[in-house]
Amino acid sequence: MRHFAIVGSGPAGFYTAEALAKAYGNEARIDIIDKLPVPYGLIRFGVAPDHQSIKKVSVRYDKVADSENVRFVGNVAVGDGVSVEELCGLYDAVVMATGAPHDRKLGIPGEDLPGVLGSAAFVGWYNGHPDFADLSPPLDGGHAVVIGNGNVALDCARVLSKTEAEFEGSDIVRHALEALMQSGIRTITILGRRGPHQIAMTPKELGELGHLEAAAPQVDPADFPPEAADEALEDRGLAKSVGLLRGYAAAPVHKAKEIIFDFFARPVKIEGAGAEQKVTVERTRLDEDGRARGTGETYELPAGLVISCIGYTSPPIVGIPYDDRGGKYKNEDGVIDDGLYAVGWARRGPSGTIGTNRPDGYEVAATIEAAMPPGSAGGKTGGAGLDALLEERDILATDFSDWRRIEQAEAAAARAGSPREKIISTAEMLKLLGHA
Structure with missing residues (x-):
């Protein structure tokens, strides 16, 4: 035996x-x-x-x-x-x-502030994990920043955006549903240090954003390379995903909530408290090896809630x-x-x-x-x-x-x-x- x-x-x-x-x-x-x-x-x-x-x-x-x-x-x-x-x-x-x-650390100043959560904690909260049942995400501010360009980032953005009716048939836990329905968040920015061609998002998850009742995705057309470059994505299985992003950029829909894809952007610092919290973001560009490099150009995003989805x-x-x-x-x-x-x-x-x-x-x-x-x-x-x-x-x-x-x-x-x-x-x- x-x-x-x-x-x-x-x-x-x-x-x-x-x-x-x-x-x-x-x-x-x-x-x-x-x-x-x-x-x-x-x-x-x-x-x-x-x-x-x-x-x-x-x-x-x-x-x-x-x-x-x-x-x-x-x-x-x-x-x-x-x-x-x-x-x-x-x-x-x-x-x-x-x-x-366990969440991978961002490695930037301010990541330990109360309004900054890892996706393991946030996802665990709305999924009823005992370790995160007492979590109280700050949802009263108008802005949230989600860091990462994978499916977990999409999940977090979608959950923050849905109406109560859209959760029918789900097993989201009651305390999370009640808190989300009282949320003041109206703008969710998804930060990605590289561009649309480097995302790790699948068509199913991306496509769901186009069918939300009260929220709509926004993508800047200037973030895309020439459309002919999409042909190279077929081997990597990204063509459909990038096609969806191009569709969102070409025909933006305006609803009560917006999910903004901010590409070529990386967080460098988080400051403040509560609704006054903000993320300092640096513009990036891709080097010849496809790695994101900072350009030195920075700007600030309001963020009462920050969710890190980087692994x-x-x-x-x-x-x-x-x-x-x-x-x-x-x-x-x-x-x-x-x-x-x-x-x-x-x-x-x-x-x-x-x-x-x-x-x-x-x-x-x-x-x-x-x-x-x-x-x-x-x-x-x-x-x-x-x-x-x-x-x-x-x-x-x-x-x-x-x-x-x-x-x-x-x-x-x-x-x-x-x-x-x-x-x-x-x-x-x-x-x-x-x-x-």
Whole structure:
């Protein structure tokens, strides 16, 4: 029998568990460990609440969790309640699938001001993540600045712009919806240090901005190169996205709220407090290598709220070598050390889509299979050893049946048209389960 621990229950963790279960069958026992009492990670707390079709991928993960040789172990913080070294002593292989839940720093003066949030915090707030349930984003000013040119920046801008009716069918949490409906924000500026040809935005997310009830995107036509240059974008999959931006620039629509794309612009300083907060921005140009260089020309943008969407980092954990520059665990093709592996964003950094984690998980599982082929004996205690350790430390773990009870309670509390009303407190979850 082989025993495997996967730390993190997001897409990378579930795809790795699926691959290991297929490779080993009944010869393996697989524990998916998460610090929260509930599974799904990025799917539950990162995917925008109005993108329910994407969240449905969790149905596939349900099938993995329901397998006889796979177990969900929630409410266990690896690196705190249990060390990585201890897990490696209990399991034949430990796979770090923690994702990258921490915001990358801007590295500019003023980024620690109260009105400046990372996207992990802001997205976690409106998605009901327990760590950010008490966040109170300043929404009373008229202006918001969103820094970044990827899909997360679009998600934040869209959520700030929607009407209450447009959230129907979503699972945005009640406290966030109520706050957003009282928001005074009317102008959202999306800052990008490079131009339209260098964005990391997909057509679906960009296209949604053109159908908002009360908000419309604004793009300066002068930011585009000649249209013939778009032909080179076909190989990079950007042609449709840039085409949408060109459409917004050619036929601007005026509504009560505006989403302004400010290209060739990078923040250099944030000052002030409350509605008087402002961002100093420097104009940039691209050098011959395609990198953004400052021109020295600066201007100021009012910004009662600033949301930084420039990327994420994996959490440093004692016992795992860390790549500070990449914000991930040091590894070679997913191998950190003997019996210790990394997968997903913890392996390659925050890049790719949810689906990108499937081949990544299968590749790491294949590496494990090569190192310890099916049929070979392991001799570790696995889940039984973990259970004994948790009992000794009075750590109350949750399982998948507990998650089902939480899920049912959330569905029962949902407002009309919503699939669920998330429980936003770990303590409340445990209380519901009788663990408090």
